Amino acid sequence: NRSSIWVLICTALAILCIAWINYINMTVARSMERAKEIGIRRASGASRRQVIIQFLFESLVTNSIAFILAAGLMEALMPSFNNLTGRDLSFSVWFTTSLGGYLLLIFAIGVFLSGFYPATVLSGIKPIRMLKGKFTHTRGATVTRKVLVVLQYTASLVLLCGTLIVYAQLRYMRNASLGVRVDQTLVLKFPAQCEELAMKLEALKKEVALLPSVRAVTVSGAVPGTEVADFLSIVRESDVTKQTRLLEMLNCDEYFLDAYDLKFVAGRGFSEDYGGDVYKIVLNESAVRTLGFESADAALGQRLSVETVDRPMQIIGVVKDYHQQSLSKDYTPILFALHEKLSWMKQRYISVVMENGNPRDLVKQVGGVWERYFPDSSYDYFFLDQFFDQQYRQDEVFGLIVALFAILAIFISCMGLGVLVMFSCSTRIREMGIRKVLGASKMQLFYELGREFFLLIAIAVVIALPLSGWIMGDWLNHYSFRTDWEAWFFLVPVLLLCVISLLTIGWQTAKTIFSKPARSLRYE
16 A cells, blocks of 8 residues: 555665665764875865765765666566565566656765765865874764764664564454454355356355355355445435435345354344345444444334335344454445345355365365356356455565565664774774773773663664654554554564674674783884
8 A cells, every 4th residue: 555655665765874874984984094095185285176076976986886786686586576566567667667767866865965974074174184183083973973873773673663563463463353254165256147147056056055065155246355345325214314324235145144154243134934035134233333223223123225225125133243354444334135136236256165174175076066057157266264364465565575674774784883883993992902901801891892882772762662653653543453552562673673783792892802902002
C-alpha cells in the first residue's frame, strides 16, 4: 500500500544519509592529515574555491564508484527481488519512468552534501593553523561529528524497532482467531456459463458430497479472504424514518453457514427442513448494529425491504462477527441470503470442506467429477487457508525488506563507528601510553576511549525510542486489529545495538590498550 511504499522510500534515503554521514565523518576525522595538505596548498596560492572543487571532485569519484556498484548489484539481485515481491521489474524502469531523474537528483545531492561540508570547513581554516595540526581538536568539528553519529544510530534503532513491530503485527494477524473455518477447504472457481448449468451444478455438489473425505459442499458469491463486493440498499420496515443503509449481501446456499462453522448468537441458519427460506436472511453482528437494532435477539423476526426483492425478507438468525478479509480491515456488515431470490448476483465459488483424508487425493477426485459435468471449463481451485494467508504476503515482504534495511543500516553505522574509534585511538595513543605508565588498568583505558561513543549511543536511544513509537504507531493505525505494545519491541533493539557497538569499540580500542607504552612515548 502507499503508506508502506513511502516508509520504504524514507528508509532507503535514511540508509543513504547514514552512508553520506560516514563519508563526512571519515573525511573530518582524517582532518589532521588533510589539514596539512590543504594548508600547504593554500600557502602555495590555492584559493578557497579551488579547495572546495577538489573535495567535491573527490566526493564525485567516491559516489560514482558506489553508483556503478549499486547499479550492478541491482541488476544481479533483480530476479530475487521480483520473486520476493511477485512483480516483474527490469533495469529499464530507470529509463522508461521518471525514477531515473529522481535517481540522478539524489546522486547529485549526495555528491554535494558529502563533499561540501568537509570542503567548506577545511578551506575556511587559516593555513598557519592547519600546518600546526590543531584542526581535529576544534569544537565545531567535534560537535558536528557527534551529532552525525547520533543521527546514524537513531536511524538504525528506529529501523530495528520497526522490524520487530512489523513481525509482531504479522504474527498477531496470523495467530488471531478468525471466527470462521478456513482450513481443510478446497475452493473451486465457478464454471463458465453453459446449458443446464443449475442442474449440472446440483448434480456435481451431490456427487462430490458423497466422496469419503468430504464433510460439506456449498456454493456462494464470496468466500473468506475475498471481498463480498455485492451491495444492496436495505430499509427496516419498522423504521418510521425509512432510512436507507447500504450493506454487503453475500448470496449462498443452505449449507454455507454450517460449512464454514459460523457461530450463531441468536436464531438459526438456512434449512430445507422449514419448507424453504427464500425470503429469509441471516445477519452478522455488525449488520445488526448498522441497522439500529438494540440486540441480536431484538433483530429476530424483523422484516427488511431489500433492493431488487419483490417482498420484505425476514431475519431468522444472527451470526457472530468473523473476519471476511484480513485483520487489517474492520468487521463489515454482511447479510446472508439464498441465491434463489438474488439470481442476478454472481455465484463465484464452490467450497468443498474436508473431514479428513489427503488433500491431493481430494483434488484428483473432485477433478474427475468436474470433467464429467464441465469439460469445457477449466478446473481452477485453491486451498482456502493458503489463499487467506496470501493477504498477509505484502506485510511479510514489507517486514523482510525493513529487516534487511535494518541490518544494512547497523552494518554501515558500526563500520563508521569503528573508523571513528580507530582515528580517536590514533590521536590519543600517547595519552593512553602515559596513563598506562602511571598505573591505569585496561578497563580504565577502555572506559576513557569508549565513554564518548557510549554517551552518543545513549543519546541516540533516548531520541529513537519515542520516534520509533510515533512512526510505527502511525503505521499500526492502518490496521483495525493490531498487536499490543510490548517492552521487547524497544529493549531488544537497544540491547542488540549496545552489544554490537561494544564489540566494535572493543575491537578497535584493543590495539591501543594492549600496545606497549614505550612505543608511543619513545619520541617524547
